[in-house]
Structures are given as structure tokens and as C-alpha cells.
Amino acid sequence: MTPGNDPGAAFEPTARTRVRRLPERGKYDRDTVYAILDAGLVCHVGYNIEGRPFVTPTAYWRDGDRLYWHGSAASRMLRAQAHGIPVCLTVTLLDGLVLARSAFHHSMNYRSVMAIGDAEMVEDPDEKLAALRAFVERVVPGRWAGLRPITAQEVKATSVLRLRLEEVSAKVRTGPPKDDDADYGLPVWAGVVPVSITLGTPEPDPKLAAPDARPPAVQTIRLGR
Amino acid sequence: MTPGNDPGAAFEPTARTRVRRLPERGKYDRDTVYAILDAGLVCHVGYNIEGRPFVTPTAYWRDGDRLYWHGSAASRMLRAQAHGIPVCLTVTLLDGLVLARSAFHHSMNYRSVMAIGDAEMVEDPDEKLAALRAFVERVVPGRWAGLRPITAQEVKATSVLRLRLEEVSAKVRTGPPKDDDADYGLPVWAGVVPVSITLGTPEPDPKLAAPDARPPAVQTIRLGR
Numbered sequence: 001m002t003p004g005n006d007p008g009a010a011f012e013p014t015a016r017t018r019v020r021r022l023p024e025r026g027k028y029d030r031d032t033v034y035a036i037l038d039a040g041l042v043c044h045v046g047y048n049i050e051g052r053p054f055v056t057p058t059a060y061w062r063d064g065d066r067l068y069w070h071g072s073a074a075s076r077m078l079r080a081q082a083h084g085i086p087v088c089l090t091v092t093l094l095d096g097l098v099l100a101r102s103a104f105h106h107s108m109n110y111r112s113v114m115a116i117g118d119a120e121m122v123e124d125p126d127e128k129l130a131a132l133r134a135f136v137e138r139v140v141p142g143r144w145a146g147l148r149p150i151t152a153q154e155v156k157a158t159s160v161l162r163l164r165l166e167e168v169s170a171k172v173r174t175g176p177p178k179d180d181d182a183d184y185g186l187p188v189w190a191g192v193v194p195v196s197i198t199l200g201t202p203e204p205d206p207k208l209a210a211p212d213a214r215p216p217a218v219q220t221i222r223l224g225r
Numbered sequence: 226m227t228p229g230n231d232p233g234a235a236f237e238p239t240a241r242t243r244v245r246r247l248p249e250r251g252k253y254d255r256d257t258v259y260a261i262l263d264a265g266l267v268c269h270v271g272y273n274i275e276g277r278p279f280v281t282p283t284a285y286w287r288d289g290d291r292l293y294w295h296g297s298a299a300s301r302m303l304r305a306q307a308h309g310i311p312v313c314l315t316v317t318l319l320d321g322l323v324l325a326r327s328a329f330h331h332s333m334n335y336r337s338v339m340a341i342g343d344a345e346m347v348e349d350p351d352e353k354l355a356a357l358r359a360f361v362e363r364v365v366p367g368r369w370a371g372l373r374p375i376t377a378q379e380v381k382a383t384s385v386l387r388l389r390l391e392e393v394s395a396k397v398r399t400g401p402p403k404d405d406d407a408d409y410g411l412p413v414w415a416g417v418v419p420v421s422i423t424l425g426t427p428e429p430d431p432k433l434a435a436p437d438a439r440p441p442a443v444q445t446i447r448l449g450r
Contacts (some may be wrong), residue, residue: 016277021300042319042333044269046278052241053271053278057317057337075246092282094267094422099441103361103372104379108267112282136328147328148408154329176430183373189438191429193446197319200419205401213414216324221418 016116017169027170036111036170037062039225040091041139045069047087047119049080060089061131061138065165067115068122068131070158078159081119089115089163093224097193100177101186109173109192116167122160131160140216197224241341242394252395261336261395262287264450265316266364270294272312272344274305285314286356286363290390292340293347293356295383303384306344314340314388318449322418325402326411334398334417341392347385356385365441422449 010028011017019026027033043060046053056077060069067089071078081087096109122128132155136144177190202215235253236242244251252258268285271278281302285294292314296303306312321334347353357380361369402415427440 016274016279021297021302042317042335044271044280044282044315044317046269046271046280046313048273048276048278049241051273051276052311052341053273053313054241054341055269055271055280055313055315055339057269057315057335059333072246077246086277088271088278088280090269090280090282092267092269097364097424097446099365099368099427101373102379103357103369103375104383106361106364108284110267110282114280116277116279132328136331139322139331140324143324144328146413148326148405148411148413150328154327158329176428176432179432180373184432185434186373187435187438188371188373189427189429189435189440190433191427191440193427193441193443194425195448196423196425198421198423199322200421202324202414202416202418203401204414204416207401207404207409208415209410210412210414213412215414215416216418218418221322223420 011165011168013169014167017114017167019169019171025171025173027172032170032172033113033165033168034062036093036113037067037091039222040093041223043069043089043091045081045087045089047077047081047085059135061135063131063134067163067165068135068160070132070135070160073157073159075159078161081161082121082159084118084120087117087119087163094195095174096195098177099190099193101179101183101188101190105177105179107173107177109175111170111172113168113170115163115165117163120162122162125155128160129155132158139221141220143216199223236390236393238394239392242339242392244394244396250396250398252397257395257397258338258390258393259287261318261338262292262316264447265318266448268294268314268316270306270312270314272302272306272310284360285316286360288356288359292388292390293360293385295357295360295385298382298384300384303386306386309343309345312342312344312388319420320399321420323402324415324418326404326408326413326415330402330404332398332402334400336395336397338393338395340388340390342388345387347387350380353385354380357383364446366445368441424448
């Protein structure tokens, strides 16, 4: 059995992905990693240009053990990542402010994933088209079929990059503060202020010329959870 | 007049910070950069270990033209960043899903800042203590004074890093989708689904032994705006 065939199987931690600080927060099973990746929409991708690190926010999506992101074929970032160069994609979901009785034990509740590897440019037109469709469907399920069909020129003008999920780890903190024993009796409020992502009421384009068109049901958009 | 003395003055774009893709989204004035940095709480910091990029999410805060972040003195990340090595700190606030009439013109509304430079370890104990205090106060204004006082050992066990804001740019997208002229008449709903960060009702630590302690007023916590 290869790990890729079993959604519950774990990624093997490597020297680069094993969580060393607070190792109890490290998670390597696919269920945890997939759930975090599927709840996020924006990742931060790290890459080098002339030996210096750059971090760019970009939308991403997952298909099995592959992460995808995309952009203009003219993008400096994507050109820098296209030729099998090392990248690190990090996804972070902030879940709460953890207020302790001492400054030192203040913390945050969060879920994050770090994926390391060499980016690949998706060259196969079928995979590229399928990936772009999957991206739209990931954001608003059911939306692709109703859109003006994508053109060959638009596919050509879009670069799609792929990272195989091999070196991956998640890091998760949940729960109340962990204070020093001696501090629990202090008259200081301690606990968690929950943080979440909220979707508002869809705002129609002022140029909307489709009186019968209905906005997507916000409930179908999965973000943060 | 030096730019640092004028909050409204602009950062000078460099070859590394000038926004090239969609340059109309690039902003370099301090008011815009400061406002985004002060609305965020988690940045993604990029740095190299053995020539490979890593991206780690971490809390940060701003004091004038200095960004700070911190962590355990034992942290691999902070040790890797301590000795004047290049870093890139990126802050991203997602404001909306931009749904267009074609897949190609789908987008996101966002505010982001990228700051590039060489990280410095804060060695001066006074600056370190002032920075840690500013961090707590940035998250929950007024909280520091009520906490169990920080100890010298805790300050010692905490590394604080600093990046001078010199090479900085912001990138901002707002507003409805920009569709192809020919597509505006199509019967497709188009517009923006707003995305925001929400703070929930504070959840007391189950071990709270301070019946008179009140949770912070959520309204005082500035996050996302």
C-alpha cells in the first residue's frame, strides 16, 4: 500500500518538515493536512530570486496529493518558480487569540500546513484545463458550467504550477492558555477570543445586466472551516 | 525631510519591491502600508536554510518604521534569521471573492504588504521589553498592566527580531470584477462576496479562578480593519 492510496495515511516527516518547537503541535496524517488545505484559499509561497527569499500570497487548490496555484504567464513569480525550483507553500488559518495570565504564555490558536518541494509547470493542456475548472469549483461549487466558456487563448495566458505533496507537515494549536501553576489564582481574565472568517452578503456588480441571475449561496463556499 | 519623519511619505520602490504585474495595484505610501500592517496580526516570513526557502507564519507588530516578530530563543527559524540574513515578511488580508462572468476574470479583493530586508536580533534589553509590551498592547489594548509581571528569565528565553521598513510595497485590489466588454450582457451573476475576520465571544479558560475578571471588550481588538 502506498501512502497516496490511503487518505488517512501519514506523510513521513523529514528533517525539514518535522515540527521541532512544541513537537506536540505537529501533525503528519493526511486527514489533518487535507482538511487544513481544503479550508484555506490563500497560501504564501516562498521562492528565491537571486538567492533572496520572496513570499507572495496567492490562491491555491488541492487535488489529491497535488497542490496547484496559477497566475499570468508573464508573472515574475511564476517564471521564477517554473523550472523545478524549490518552493515552500504555507497555509495558515487563525482560530483564536489565547490570552494568558502572563505575557509569556499568550499564544494563538491556529491550523497551518507547510509543504516543501520543487514546483512543476503544468504543460499538459488537459490537466491545465481540469485544474482551472477545479479551482473555480473549489471556490464556488457549481459555478464553472454557467460561465462564459474559457478560451484557448485564456488557457495559454495562464500558467498553472503544481507541487506534489511529499514533504508536508501541519501544526495545530487548540484550547485554552497554558499558564504557570502559580499564576492560575491571579485575578486576571484568561481564555480564548475566537477568530473566524465570515462571508458577507454578495454584492452585485453595478454593471450586472442579468436580472434573473442569482448570487451563489454563501453556504456553499467553504472558507476557513 | 527624511521619509521616516513623515507618516504620509512614500517608500521608494526598488527593483525588488516595485509591483510589476498589474502595477495599478501597487501602493508605496506609508499611510497605506501602515494601515495594512496594523490591521494584520499574522505575517508569513520567508528565509533560507541551506539555500532552500521556508515560509513560517508568525505574529508580528509594528513600531514606526520597524517590524517586530518573536519566538523562543531555541527556535530554528529565529536562529536562522538572527544574523542579518535576508527575510521577506508578507502580510495578506483577504477582503472578497470576485466572481466574474468568465473563469479568467475571477479574482480576489485583498490588501497585502511585502517587506524585504535583513533581520536583526534585538539585543538591547530595554528595546526588547518595550517591544514585547507593545505586542501585547497591540493585540489587547490595556492588557499589559494587569498581567503577572514578566520576568527577566522570560525576556531572556524570548528572541525578538526586527526588520527596518525600507524596501516595502503594498498591493491592493478593490471593487467589482472587470469583465470583457462582450461578456457584460451574459446571464451570469457577477459581483463580490465580502470576506472578513470576525471575533467571537471570549471563551473563559475552564480553570479561571478570577470571578471578577472581565474578558476584554472585543471591540478594542483591531483585526482585519
